[in-house]
Amino acid sequence: MSEQEVKNLEEIFEQKIARDEKIEPKDWMPEKYRKTHIRQMSQHAHSEIIGMLPEGNWITRAPSLRRKVALLAKVQDEAGHGLYLYSACETLGISREELYEQLHTGKAKYSSIFNYPTVTWADMGAIGWLVDGAAIINQVPLCSTSFGPYARAMVRVCKEESFHQRQGYEIMLTLCRGSEEQKQMAQDALNRWWWPSLMMLGPTDDASTHTEQSMKWKLKRKTNDELRQQFIDQTIPQADILGLTIPDKDLKWNEETGHYDFGEINWDEFWQVVKGHGPCNKERLQTRVDAWENGAWVRDAAMAYSEKKAAKKVQKAS
Amino acid sequence: MQKDILIKYILGIADNSLILGQRLGELTGHGPTLEVDIAMTNISLDLFGQVRSYFQYTAQLSEEDKTEDDFAFLRKEREYINVLLVEQPNRDFGYTIARQFLFDHFHFLFLNELQNSKDKTLVAIAKKSLKEVSYHRRFSSDWIKRLGDGTEESKRKIQIAINDLWRFTEELFHQTNADVEAIKEGIGIDTDKIKAKYLENVSEVLAEAMLEKPDLKFFQEGGKKGIHSEHMGYLLNDMQYMQRTYPGMKW
Numbered sequence: 001m002s003e004q005e006v007k008n009l010e011e012i013f014e015q016k017i018a019r020d021e022k023i024e025p026k027d028w029m030p031e032k033y034r035k036t037h038i039r040q041m042s043q044h045a046h047s048e049i050i051g052m053l054p055e056g057n058w059i060t061r062a063p064s065l066r067r068k069v070a071l072l073a074k075v076q077d078e079a080g081h082g083l084y085l086y087s088a089c090e091t092l093g094i095s096r097e098e099l100y101e102q103l104h105t106g107k108a109k110y111s112s113i114f115n116y117p118t119v120t121w122a123d124m125g126a127i128g129w130l131v132d133g134a135a136i137i138n139q140v141p142l143c144s145t146s147f148g149p150y151a152r153a154m155v156r157v158c159k160e161e162s163f164h165q166r167q168g169y170e171i172m173l174t175l176c177r178g179s180e181e182q183k184q185m186a187q188d189a190l191n192r193w194w195w196p197s198l199m200m201l202g203p204t205d206d207a208s209t210h211t212e213q214s215m216k217w218k219l220k221r222k223t224n225d226e227l228r229q230q231f232i233d234q235t236i237p238q239a240d241i242l243g244l245t246i247p248d249k250d251l252k253w254n255e256e257t258g259h260y261d262f263g264e265i266n267w268d269e270f271w272q273v274v275k276g277h278g279p280c281n282k283e284r285l286q287t288r289v290d291a292w293e294n295g296a297w298v299r300d301a302a303m304a305y306s307e308k309k310a311a312k313k314v315q316k317a318s
Numbered sequence: 319m320q321k322d323i324l325i326k327y328i329l330g331i332a333d334n335s336l337i338l339g340q341r342l343g344e345l346t347g348h349g350p351t352l353e354v355d356i357a358m359t360n361i362s363l364d365l366f367g368q369v370r371s372y373f374q375y376t377a378q379l380s381e382e383d384k385t386e387d388d389f390a391f392l393r394k395e396r397e398y399i400n401v402l403l404v405e406q407p408n409r410d411f412g413y414t415i416a417r418q419f420l421f422d423h424f425h426f427l428f429l430n431e432l433q434n435s436k437d438k439t440l441v442a443i444a445k446k447s448l449k450e451v452s453y454h455r456r457f458s459s460d461w462i463k464r465l466g467d468g469t470e471e472s473k474r475k476i477q478i479a480i481n482d483l484w485r486f487t488e489e490l491f492h493q494t495n496a497d498v499e500a501i502k503e504g505i506g507i508d509t510d511k512i513k514a515k516y517l518e519n520v521s522e523v524l525a526e527a528m529l530e531k532p533d534l535k536f537f538q539e540g541g542k543k544g545i546h547s548e549h550m551g552y553l554l555n556d557m558q559y560m561q562r563t564y565p566g567m568k569w
Binding site for chain 1: 340
């Protein structure tokens with residue numbers, strides 16, 4: 001293809017995005033667009049799959065049948081999200097095996113929040129309320145992102161996430177209306193999950209490398225700092241209803257800006273966890289690698305069986 | 319029929335679903351593929367759904383002020399009366415599937431008969447559960463075939479699991495005193511009547527999977543009398559952790 005032809009294609013592509021039309025897998029797209037989408041969508045899929053583990057940690061110990069069923073269903077939803085995000089990713093010409101390989105070798109990232117341990121039942125509430133809450137803020141704008149399969153997957157993901165968030169908040173509410181010990185458990189969970197949840201919205205704008213390009217492709221509509229502010233502003237009244245205290249002594253309402261001011265985020269901790277040195281990075285990844293390796297003989301068997309079946313069919317037909 | 323005997327009869331059905339659901343719940347997030355992970359979580363969810371229906375019924379029957387959770391979480395190990403088969407650990411995917419397969423075929427025939435019970439609540443639960451369990455049975459049977467007729471390694475592994483778990487199949491058909499009473503009243507179902515069909519169905523799948531049906535003389539029993547394998551205490555430790563650590567609280 002001549003340079004002029006590529007330029008023309010690029011122009012058509014940019015115009016499509018500007019008109020808010022969707023880019024579909026078979027459409028021409030710049031290589032960088034493809035790569036960025038593979039990176040972001042797979043990162044998102046990996047986060048869903050790794051994200052099953054901290055909550056999965058409490059399935060066997062859920063305190064009531066009702067909670068156990070809800071937790072099982074929630075973790076299963078996350079597997080479902082992973083499944084259709086991987087599928088959306090595969091439309092860009094990369095296989096699921098390659099995507100797993102990137103995860104298992106540490107080449108691909110996933111959301112750092114899942115590298116924190118779930119130590120009490122209240123963490124199931126805090127994760128739903130805060131982590132899913134922050135995820136929704138990140139994800140709602142993606143429902144109208146430019147790449148069609150991603151946008152459509154996100155519509156469904158967001159519906160389920162908002163259900164999960166309400167469910168998490170309801171766990172917190174039950175704890176806060178319970179005994180003193182339960183309320184303390186809820187406060188302790190908030191103390192541990194608050195700051196990592198703020199970090200989930202990504203590095204500050206001046207440290208964020210992909211923002212500008214992502215804005216252009218509608219992979220992003222607001223900056224990390226704007227999203228973080230939105231999350232804080234919407235969450236504080238919810239904490240008030242629970243009667244819990246946000247673990248930030250600098251937090252106060254600012255009449256002038258109409259937003260909450262908040263304290264300094266520990267970015268050293270953020271980068272430490274991103275780079276693989278959080279409390280559970282090693283365990284989370286190892287668990288996935290083990291599941292994959294232990295399942296190899298099962299996948300091989302399924303493959304061999306379906307090949308035998310197919311061969312028999314051909315034999316019958318001929 | 320005496321209420322305490324009816325409760326005991328229902329617990330004998332419900333505990334199997336409870337303990338198997340718990341075992342499957344251990345695997346969420348660890349499946350060999352995402353699709354299998356989702357399917358097995360689904361089975362766990364179905365089983366817990368059934369458990370809730372049974373225990374809500376026993377709570378209603380009970381003279382004491384009990385809830386579904388009291389039955390699920392607050393009994394002593396000796397008071398759980400599930401069969402030994404369902405409490406066996408998830409050694410590998412072969413064991414998990416073999417356990418599921420051997421139970422599902424029983425469960426299906428059992429519920430099919432339970433639809434004819436004189437107890438209307440049990441009939442309703444059986445009808446609803448039967449749809450779910452026919453899917454479970456298809457899922458586990460399909461995997462038995464894939465593993466049996468897959469690779470050399472998978473054939474070896476699933477055969478070992480079948481051989482090992484076969485000794486727990488006889489107990490599926492044992493009858494406790496409560497079972498005998500319930501059968502007499504036309505509420506319970508006579509497991510003797512489904513045994514031949516069970517062996518026939520299971521053998522059919524094993525043959526199609528190119529696997530051998532074990533030929534055993536000695537079988538293990540005890541679960542239905544509350545005498546469990548050594549695995550059970552640890553399973554209950556997890557399951558009852560919250561209820562035991564924080565007694566009497568609402569969650």
